[in-house]
Amino acid sequence: MMDMKMIGAQDLAIEEDASICRLQLFDGPLELSWHHCATTSDFISDLCVLRTRLPFQQVRDVRHGVAYLANELIENAVKFRASGDVGVQAAITDRTFTIKVRNRIGAEAAQRLQALASGLVDGDAADLLIQKIEANAQSGTGESGLGLLTLMSDYGVRLAWTFEAVDRADEVALETCATLPIGTGDIMNTGGA
Numbered sequence: 001m002m003d004m005k006m007i008g009a010q011d012l013a014i015e016e017d018a019s020i021c022r023l024q025l026f027d028g029p030l031e032l033s034w035h036h037c038a039t040t041s042d043f044i045s046d047l048c049v050l051r052t053r054l055p056f057q058q059v060r061d062v063r064h065g066v067a068y069l070a071n072e073l074i075e076n077a078v079k080f081r082a083s084g085d086v087g088v089q090a091a092i093t094d095r096t097f098t099i100k101v102r103n104r105i106g107a108e109a110a111q112r113l114q115a116l117a118s119g120l121v122d123g124d125a126a127d128l129l130i131q132k133i134e135a136n137a138q139s140g141t142g143e144s145g146l147g148l149l150t151l152m153s154d155y156g157v158r159l160a161w162t163f164e165a166v167d168r169a170d171e172v173a174l175e176t177c178a179t180l181p182i183g184t185g186d187i188m189n190t191g192g193a
Contacts, residue, residue, distance in 0.1 A: 007117040008160030012177040014091040014098050021047050025078070025086040037078055040088065041071035044099075048092040054182070062182045065155055066097045069180050072147045077103040080113075082171045097180040102173070110163050110172040116145050117161045125152035156181050 014020060021044060025036055045067035054062055070090065077086045080103075087102040105113065120128065129149040136146065151157040162175040 004162065004164045005114065006160060006162045007114060008121045008177075009158040009179075010160060012098065012158060012160045012179055014089065014100070020089060020091045023088040023090075025074075025088065027081075027083065027085050033078065037071055037075045040074055041067045044070045044088070044090050048090055048097060052092055052182075053094060058182075062097075065180055065182070066092070069097070069151055069155070069157060069178055070099055072151060073099060073101045073176050073178060076147075077101045077174075077176070080105050080109055082106045082109070092182070095182065097182055098177070100175055100177045102175045104166065104171045105174050107170050107172055110174065113161065113174070114163065117159070120145065120148060120152065120159065125149055129153040151178070151180075 023040060023044070025040065045063050049059060049063045049066055052059075052062070070088075074086065074088060082104045084104050089100045089102075091098050129146075129152075132146050132149055148159065152159065158179045160177045162177075164173040164175075166173045
């Protein structure tokens with residue numbers, strides 16, 4: 001693996017005028033697990049969305065989209081992490097919600113994710129989503145990528161992954177970045193609520 005590799009939208013950044021929330025989910029005696037993901041996602045959503053100047057009628061839909069995106073990324077980080085903590089940075093403006101999730105994954109998992117990520121960003125999200133649903137129905141499995149494809153297809157989420165070598169040869173530092181459009185009713189067209 002290279003020292004650093006990026007796949008996806010390379011322009012994802014937290015805007016300077018955004019209110020930033022930083023959280024660290026520690027790996028420790030209580031074991032970082034699934035129930036932490038939903039609780040953390042709801043907290044991030046409430047904290048970020050309630051600080052916006054969105055019209056009241058948009059708040060519910062935007063809160064749902066933000067929580068769904070945060071939960072998907074945090075769940076993936078917890079599920080696939082090799083060791084250590086999970087770092088989360090989130091920000092919102094009147095146009096976008098941006099989230100960055102950092103964790104370490106195994107080197108083999110990093111290779112599989114790179115292949116998956118390349119496939120996600122190279123194709124049409126709506127077509128890929130239908131193909132994935134059909135493939136899962138035929139195989140009877142729930143292979144990875146469905147949640148990310150749903151976010152891309154139905155919510156207009158843009159994604160990027162950065163893979164970076166660390167001091168352990170069997171692990172890779174992963175940063176997953178995503179932006180969700182929220183301004184001028186964009187999320188209202190998603191059907192997500």
